Amino acid sequence: MQLIDGKKIAKEIQKHLKQEIVQIDGRKPGLAFILIGEDLPSQTYVAMKKKGCQQIGIHSEVLSLPGDITQEGLIGEIDRLNRADHIDGILVQQPFPKQIDTAAIIEAIDPNKDVDGFHPINIGKLLLGVSGGFAACTPLGIVTLLEKSKIDTAGKHVVIVGRSNIVGKPLAALLMQKKQGANATVTIAHSGTQNLQELCREADILVAALGSPHFITADRVKKGAVVIDVGINRTDKGLVGDVDFNNVKQVASAITPVPGGVGPMTIAMLLANTYESYKKRCG
Template identity: 40%
Template sequence: MGQIIKGKPVADAISTVLTKEVEELKAKGITPKLTIVRVGANGSDLAYERGALKRCASIGIETEVKELPENIEQDDFIAELKKVNEDKATNGILIFRPFPKQLDESVIKYIIAPEKDVDCFSPVNVAKLMEKDETGFAPCTPSAVIEILKHYNVPMKGKNAVVIGRSMVVGKPVSMLLLNENATVTICHSRTQDMPSVTSKADIVIVGIGKAKMIDSKYIGDEAVVIDVGINVDEKGNLCGDADTDSCIEKASMITPVPAGVGSVTTSILAKHVVKACKLQNNLV
């Protein structure tokens, strides 16, 4: 029987370090600021926003929310985004996606200022992630996965890591981050043949496929570490991950729960990126 590894200790450890860093910045007359750009009032966006605002407030980061109407036209959205880009007080920008259908993400991602793009929306930061350029920003959720592995002293160097899912939100970026930690990475997806034969050989399994409780113990090798990035609602209306925790824990050495796992670390990573952006913009790194 494996160990449930929760996100809160990881988030708290990150926040403790950040609080001290923000105090040092404020002593220099600098206050880090995050501006959130949200179109409409999607429930999951609002839930994440509340968590982000609470986390930033506890650390001492200033925040602003720019709420735009659901029916905003592209030109108007771009004009608003450019204002945030140009706001000297704003160090980090978080834009909620996906957008309503009238907004073209393929255009907008080139508008956000890369140096303020703290969740890897800009192609510039995607390229920096590929190049292991520390001046860029990886997406917050994949970064949270790596922080959890480090916090719980899970070795990555030379280990076999399988990522289930190939999205630009989780699968591909977390694969790059694992490569940057010198893991040997395999990506599985909906077209992978005999997936359990691949995943059961892994030391580390990252699950982000978007299907409730799809991954059970037959996908998991003995003593593997399972990080569940999925968030779904089961038939009883309860939150659950992409992994069946009760089944997987029979073989896994460690597994993150849903809720209280990866998601609880993500807002701390967001805050970490805002502080990093602030330091870079003030030539303090």
């Protein structure tokens, strides 16, 4: 059984990015975070991402806004960052307060600075297989994880349990592309899928991304399947994934742990997307 070490692979990617960035004369790539309110998990995530920037030489800044900010006020701050020459990427940390329309905020970000990959223009480019856009960081991290682990997806049946706009849908779009590192046959399942257990057992590559602790048990996994666990669930026993790791690893040919699997790749892809944006904007 192969343990897919996302932490190690992410470090290798960040090391390469650092080597590229250190050679830049003049201004470095810039990434701006917008943090709304006092949500503790959001503050933790932004701090982790900012630390990643510092480690490889990306300039970063955090704009902390009150939880009662109006939608117009938030869009005004985004517009300011859209016009800022020293900023190549903008990330507005979700979730948003109830008075904020998520779709409107995502659309307000310049698609060329949308390093999170959620703008409709970037999603459209992804679906069409058009180059030049940004893919969402977690799905891009999963595809990169499979490639770096020498797990071939061509012709394989990938079952993704979870249909979110953040993971499930963009991951399906990435894996079905007619290109190297993709070419998979993709099924998206969810909590309402009939015969879900049987469907999961048909997967050559099973991706758990539904946010339910230990939902994927050993009897839902085909012997020899690759299992990718996207879940991060806080429990009394600490962080656990959507996969019952200790039992599933007995039947899987390869599996990601939680923590240390997909999570570090998400940050690595955010940094990579920011560097790509910098290169595009600076020619």
